[in-house]
Amino acid sequence: MADTVTSQKTTIQIEDMITVGSLAEHLAIPVSRLIGELMKNGIMATVNEKIDFDTAQIIVEELNLPITLSKSTATTKEAVRLKPLSSSKGKSRPPVVAVMGHVDHGKTSLLDAIRGANVVKDEAGGITQHISAYQVEHNKRQITFLDTPGHEAFAAIREHGAMLTDIVIIVVAADDGIKPQTLEAIRFARKAGVKIIVAINKIDKDGADINRVKQQLAENDLLVEEWGGDTVVQPVSAKTKEGIPELLDLILLVADIEELKADYDIPGTGLIIEAHYEQGRGPVAQALVEAGTLEPGNFIVAGNAYAKIRNLETTNHQPIKQATPSTPVIITGFKILPEFGEEFETVNNEKQARHIVATRVANRQVSGSRIDMGSNELIRLINRDRQLSELNIIIKADVQGSLASVSDSLKALDTDEVAIRIVGSGLGSISENDIYLAHTSNAIIYGFNVNLPTSSKQQAARDKVRVRLYKVIYELIDDVKSELSKLLSPEIIETELGRLIVKGIFKTTKTEIICGGEVTKGKLTVPALARIIRDKEVIAEVEIVGLRRGNAEAKEILEGEMCGMNIKTTKKIELQENDRIDLFSRETVARQL
Numbered sequence: 199m200a201d202t203v204t205s206q207k208t209t210i211q212i213e214d215m216i217t218v219g220s221l222a223e224h225l226a227i228p229v230s231r232l233i234g235e236l237m238k239n240g241i242m243a244t245v246n247e248k249i250d251f252d253t254a255q256i257i258v259e260e261l262n263l264p265i266t267l268s269k270s271t272a273t274t275k276e277a278v279r280l281k282p283l284s285s286s287k288g289k290s291r292p293p294v295v296a297v298m299g300h301v302d303h304g305k306t307s308l309l310d311a312i313r314g315a316n317v318v319k320d321e322a323g324g325i326t327q328h329i330s331a332y333q334v335e336h337n338k339r340q341i342t343f344l345d346t347p348g349h350e351a352f353a354a355i356r357e358h359g360a361m362l363t364d365i366v367i368i369v370v371a372a373d374d375g376i377k378p379q380t381l382e383a384i385r386f387a388r389k390a391g392v393k394i395i396v397a398i399n400k401i402d403k404d405g406a407d408i409n410r411v412k413q414q415l416a417e418n419d420l421l422v423e424e425w426g427g428d429t430v431v432q433p434v435s436a437k438t439k440e441g442i443p444e445l446l447d448l449i450l451l452v453a454d455i456e457e458l459k460a461d462y463d464i465p466g467t468g469l470i471i472e473a474h475y476e477q478g479r480g481p482v483a484q485a486l487v488e489a490g491t492l493e494p495g496n497f498i499v500a501g502n503a504y505a506k507i508r509n510l511e512t513t514n515h516q517p518i519k520q521a522t523p524s525t526p527v528i529i530t531g532f533k534i535l536p537e538f539g540e541e542f543e544t545v546n547n548e549k550q551a552r553h554i555v556a557t558r559v560a561n562r563q564v565s566g567s568r569i570d571m572g573s574n575e576l577i578r579l580i581n582r583d584r585q586l587s588e589l590n591i592i593i594k595a596d597v598q599g600s601l602a603s604v605s606d607s608l609k610a611l612d613t614d615e616v617a618i619r620i621v622g623s624g625l626g627s628i629s630e631n632d633i634y635l636a637h638t639s640n641a642i643i644y645g646f647n648v649n650l651p652t653s654s655k656q657q658a659a660r661d662k663v664r665v666r667l668y669k670v671i672y673e674l675i676d677d678v679k680s681e682l683s684k685l686l687s688p689e690i691i692e693t694e695l696g697r698l699i700v701k702g703i704f705k706t707t708k709t710e711i712i713c714g715g716e717v718t719k720g721k722l723t724v725p726a727l728a729r730i731i732r733d734k735e736v737i738a739e740v741e742i743v744g745l746r747r748g749n750a751e752a753k754e755i756l757e758g759e760m761c762g763m764n765i766k767t768t769k770k771i772e773l774q775e776n777d778r779i780d781l782f783s784r785e786t787v788a789r790q791l
């Protein structure tokens with residue numbers, strides 16, 4: 199929500215209906231004070247309950263705050279964010295374009311071709327695992343691109359990417375066609391309400407079939423223009439660079455139609471794209487300026503974190519004096535890591551920044567605590583009752599997007615029988631605290647793109663804590679899968695061998711029966727397990743330890759033959775003539791997830 203500051207009062211935009219909690223946040227007052235004022239006015243409302251605009255206005259007046267409320271026209275929170283306020287003073291701004299699509303369809307290669315870079319060659323495991331933002335120039339105009347990972351594990355990052363952008367380029371490999379993550383990208387783009395351009399890539403390859411892709415697009419309600427629809431499609435090759443200038447022209451054309459505008463002369467606002475720790479620089483955030491202008495020295499607040507901007511850089515680390523709308527930037531100066539996906543706004547000074555953060559932390563503690571305390575304990579009890587085996591793990595990752603993706607992908611492995619319990623997670627290298635927590639909770643530590651300092655390594659060895667480091671997400675997921683599989687109770691596979699109908703009983707003791715009979719089905723072999731069945735009822739499960747053909751011991755007896763049988767029992771069983779003895783083998787097979 200953009201706040202405009204006038205000499206006396208601040209104008210804050212809110213929607214028709216707003217929760218008490220988020221109104222308190224906007225007003226930067228403790229939620230208890232707001233609830234108190236509502237009660238004074240005869241309105242019993244809790245933190246998460248919604249009140250309407252008129253009631254909110256009355257309460258603000260009652261509280262005598264230097265604030266004016268105005269009704270926002272936006273329907274959804276994302277819509278507000280996606281289309282930053284354009285005012286009469288608004289100037290056109292560069293488009294923000296997210297490149298999305300199935301794994302390996304050529305998203306990064308396409309951006310490399312556009313930028314003349316070669317990011318692909320340095321990617322661990324040959325896949326993209328983060329959001330990266332770049333700005334390129336085409337026909338003297340700027341375009342901001344966001345590269346996103348295609349691997350299924352990174353859904354959280356992709357959804358986030360779609361929320362950041364004006365236009366989504368859906369990359370489809372012409373030799374592969376539409377795939378699951380293509381459809382997911384289409385869904386995210388539609389949900390975010392942004393324009394879609396389809397880049398049919400790899401047209402240089404044998405087996406490239408552009409028409410088949412267009413057909414598949416039509417089946418997903420994306421009818422291409424030349425077939426009477428309004429879906430913009432551009433065949434390209436990241437390898438030969440064919441069609442790339444046309445694609446860039448199309449992006450600028452769509453941007454013009456959309457009339458993307460923003461105010462440049464207001465304090466900067468926007469969104470946190472990613473955040474991580476960097477040796478010697480502390481918390482480092484990647485952000486996208488959506489409206490206004492950002493400068494070094496500004497105070498910005500993003501969720502529970504604030505910063506006095508120390509370094510302001512482009513995404514290839516060039517220091518800059520100003521960042522205007524649609525510019526992706528790198529910011530240092532945060533005290534703690536801001537959350538990815540949080541909005542940031544510029545405030546007047548440190549005092550105001552601290553005040554806003556303190557209020558938010560207090561509000562979130564009030565609303566969060568009731569739930570947190572109950573839910574974990576409840577889940578643990580339910581799991582215990584359901585005999586669910588849990589694998590305790592601690593996750594450390596380099597950036598928040600990865601942490602969210604790793605956690606989501608691992609939680610998706612849960613079944614009715616086994617589940618992941620994330621007892622700790624965080625960013626940065628594996629600390630001695632992590633080792634201690636793992637030791638006390640018998641957890642495995644998984645590190646994604648982080649390192650294990652020597653001191654932690656030594657402590658892990660001392661405490662026999664398992665630490666596993668990975669650079670490629672699917673290798674980490676596979677490792678956890680195999681650990682979870684170990685918790686699965688093995689599958690018991692029984693194989694029928696053969697059947698004997700008892701014709702005579704020669705000896706019965708507590709531990710042994712010797713009998714004879716006819717093999718009516720299959721082949722008897724020893725040793726084997728068997729069930730003794732009378733009138734379709736199982737009366738005992740025993741072991742067959744010997745077979746005799748005439749006087750000679752036999753290893754196997756075939757159907758239709760008569761034979762003698764040695765049965766090992768654990769209690770006295772009165773076998774009868776015509777009882778059925780079904781022999782079978784039982785093996786326990788470890789199951790895989």
Ligand SMILES: Nc1nc2c(ncn2[C@@H]2O[C@H](COP(=O)(O)OP(=O)(O)OP(=O)(O)O)[C@@H](O)[C@H]2O)c(=O)[nH]1
Nearest residue numbers: 301302303304305306307325326348400435436437
């Ligand atoms: N022949 C041909 N190969 C291409 C083209 N574009 C990409 N490739 C190859 O396809 C493979 C995957 O390319 P990437 O750019 O990593 O694909 P991606 O969509 O970014 O993959 P993720 O980020 O992991 O989802 C690489 O081996 C590229 O060299 C193209 O236009 N033609």
Ligand SMILES: [Mg+2]
Nearest residue numbers: 305306325326
């Ligand atoms: Mg990629």
